Amino acid sequence: MATDLQKGGIADTKLAEEIAGLDALEAHLGTHPSRARQIWSAVWPKLAAIAIALFIWQAVVWSGWKDDYVLPGPDKVLPALVDLLGTGKFWTAVSITMRRAVTGYALALVIGSVIGLAVARVRLLRSAVGSLITGLQTMPSIAWFPLAILLFGLTERAIMFVVILGAAPSIANGLIAGVDHVPPLMVRAGRMIGAKGIGLYRHVILPASLPTYVAGLKQGWAFAWRSLMAGELLVIVANRPSIGDQLQFAREFSRSAQMLALMIVILVIGIVVDTIFGRADVTIRRRWGLIDPST
Amino acid sequence: MTLTAPPLSTLSTTTAISLRGVSKAFGHGGNAVVALDSISLDVARGEFVCLVGASGCGKSTSLNLIAGLDRPTVGEVTVQGRTALMFQEAALFPWLTVRDNVALPMRLAGKGKAERSRRAEELLESVHLGGQGGRRPHELSGGMRQRAALARALAQDVEILLMDEPFGALDAMTRDLLHDELEQVWSSTGVTIVFVTHNVREAARLSDRIVLLTSLPGKVADEFPVTIERPRRIDSPEVMGLAAAVTDRLRAEVRRHSDEPHGD
Numbered sequence: 001m002a003t004d005l006q007k008g009g010i011a012d013t014k015l016a017e018e019i020a021g022l023d024a025l026e027a028h029l030g031t032h033p034s035r036a037r038q039i040w041s042a043v044w045p046k047l048a049a050i051a052i053a054l055f056i057w058q059a060v061v062w063s064g065w066k067d068d069y070v071l072p073g074p075d076k077v078l079p080a081l082v083d084l085l086g087t088g089k090f091w092t093a094v095s096i097t098m099r100r101a102v103t104g105y106a107l108a109l110v111i112g113s114v115i116g117l118a119v120a121r122v123r124l125l126r127s128a129v130g131s132l133i134t135g136l137q138t139m140p141s142i143a144w145f146p147l148a149i150l151l152f153g154l155t156e157r158a159i160m161f162v163v164i165l166g167a168a169p170s171i172a173n174g175l176i177a178g179v180d181h182v183p184p185l186m187v188r189a190g191r192m193i194g195a196k197g198i199g200l201y202r203h204v205i206l207p208a209s210l211p212t213y214v215a216g217l218k219q220g221w222a223f224a225w226r227s228l229m230a231g232e233l234l235v236i237v238a239n240r241p242s243i244g245d246q247l248q249f250a251r252e253f254s255r256s257a258q259m260l261a262l263m264i265v266i267l268v269i270g271i272v273v274d275t276i277f278g279r280a281d282v283t284i285r286r287r288w289g290l291i292d293p294s295t
Numbered sequence: 296m297t298l299t300a301p302p303l304s305t306l307s308t309t310t311a312i313s314l315r316g317v318s319k320a321f322g323h324g325g326n327a328v329v330a331l332d333s334i335s336l337d338v339a340r341g342e343f344v345c346l347v348g349a350s351g352c353g354k355s356t357s358l359n360l361i362a363g364l365d366r367p368t369v370g371e372v373t374v375q376g377r378t379a380l381m382f383q384e385a386a387l388f389p390w391l392t393v394r395d396n397v398a399l400p401m402r403l404a405g406k407g408k409a410e411r412s413r414r415a416e417e418l419l420e421s422v423h424l425g426g427q428g429g430r431r432p433h434e435l436s437g438g439m440r441q442r443a444a445l446a447r448a449l450a451q452d453v454e455i456l457l458m459d460e461p462f463g464a465l466d467a468m469t470r471d472l473l474h475d476e477l478e479q480v481w482s483s484t485g486v487t488i489v490f491v492t493h494n495v496r497e498a499a500r501l502s503d504r505i506v507l508l509t510s511l512p513g514k515v516a517d518e519f520p521v522t523i524e525r526p527r528r529i530d531s532p533e534v535m536g537l538a539a540a541v542t543d544r545l546r547a548e549v550r551r552h553s554d555e556p557h558g559d
Contacts, residue, residue: 015475019423022472026436189386192362192379193400193451203399207390288389289433 112171174216178209353513376454394428
């Protein structure tokens with residue numbers, strides 16, 4: 001085939017100009033609002049919601065429904081939170097909890113993805129364990145703890161076991177659904193340009209399943225985090241302070257302000273990680289053109 | 296079906312595609328639908344052939360057979376050279392930039408990174424998308440996407456380009472420009488093109504030869520050599536005159552089906 005695709009001539013220049021003109025008229029050139037404006041429009045509704053929630057909480061406390069030492073208001077809890085943030089033990093607890101979360105989630109990611117890919121590819125595997133994975137996904141992870149404690153005792157491994165069982169099915173299901181919903185046209189186009197076997201998966205099917213996979217990853221994280229909190233309340237490992245066991249001790253010693261402060265910490269960590277997944281999701285959809293640029 | 300080199304006695308070296316008594320039926324027994332009925336067709340190397348016909352004439356089936364995506368029920372399909380198929384949808388991959396879309400066939404063929412990006416840029420230039428390689432497919436207009444798809448098809452070092460109503464979803468003005476574009480690419484690369492369309496004027500504008508297919512079953516009803524001098528315009532009297540003649544023939548063909556009971 002000739003590599004010289006460019007040919008001179010007036011007709012070509014005219015054609016190039018006409019095409020360039022039409023392209024300029026038709027191409028979708030989305031204008032992005034300024035970064036500061038984007039951040040502000042994302043942040044202010046959240047700030048307003050927090051303010052309203054704090055107000056309702058304070059209103060319940062003012063109503064005298066429960067004694068102050070049982071249900072303290074934001075005026076007591078927020079200083080307790082500030083005190084908590086100043087202690088070394090709290091940060092040790094956070095780091096241990098987060099290390100468990102990251103390790104457990106990473107293992108669940110690997111296990112869930114391998115199982116998901118195998119089930120998506122192999123028809124026999126799908127009919128054998130496809131519905132089992134969905135079943136596992138709906139099973140409350142706390143129901144695994146009696147077995148986990150029997151198998152591993154009150155150890156880190158018991159917690160890991162449940163975190164992985166909580167997260168892996170969602171991740172596997174996300175990948176399976178993603179592979180199932182790849183448009184046939186994409187696969188056809190992929191085959192046509194010479195992709196086959198592993199190359200077809202590597203370059204077409206897996207990238208095409210990414211949005212659904214990320215949704216599965218996000219759900220998997222939510223399950224992992226819940227399982228971890230449940231595990232830390234039940235499985236208290238000596239000399240390994242964690243957010244969960246601090247919460248448990250706060251209850252046992254009737255330090256309700258500290259307990260509520262810890263709950264806020266758990267909530268905030270959950271929201272922060274969820275935001276990371278949310279951003280990944282938005283980035284993918286924007287790149288793919290699945291988001292209307294005007295919204 | 297034979298896709299390997301045929302004996303030289305049966306096929307001249309100037310023939311790119313040869314269909315010999317090709318039939319294709321879908322389904323079995325009494326429910327079988329015959330899409331193609333003993334079609335014989337030769338396409339010369341470097342020729343631009345348009346397949347025209349009403350619904351159910353097996354245009355797309357023919358392309359699938361030539362592309363090797365399907366096998367004939369009876370007959371022999373011989374193809375000399377690498378084929379690429381383009382659809383009505385550009386089918387670009389949304390997770391890749393336009394440049395990476397064009398480079399992907401070369402990546403799958405195991406070509407080096409430097410060569411890929413150089414060649415991708417060259418191909419984008421050739422379809423007037425120079426400098427647009429960093430954009431995402433959704434940022435392009437429909438016409439630009441089809442040109443990117445054309446560049447991606449050419450990235451496979453194709454000798455035969457199979458196009459299944461590639462401009463069917465575009466507006467008339469964009470389509471006219473893409474006709475010029477495609478003609479330019481065709482004349483500069485020497486690629487063989489089999490172009491399926493239901494638009495008779497488009498066929499007269501572009502091709503060296505129009506092959507008219509009948510419907511249900513698809514047979515070759517007639518062939519029209521197109522000798523109008525290039526460059527052509529779709530609204531020139533010669534093109535429109537030929538299109539009218541082909542349309543008359545096509546309508547006569549469609550009328551034959553009027554007394555048939557409706558299929559179930």
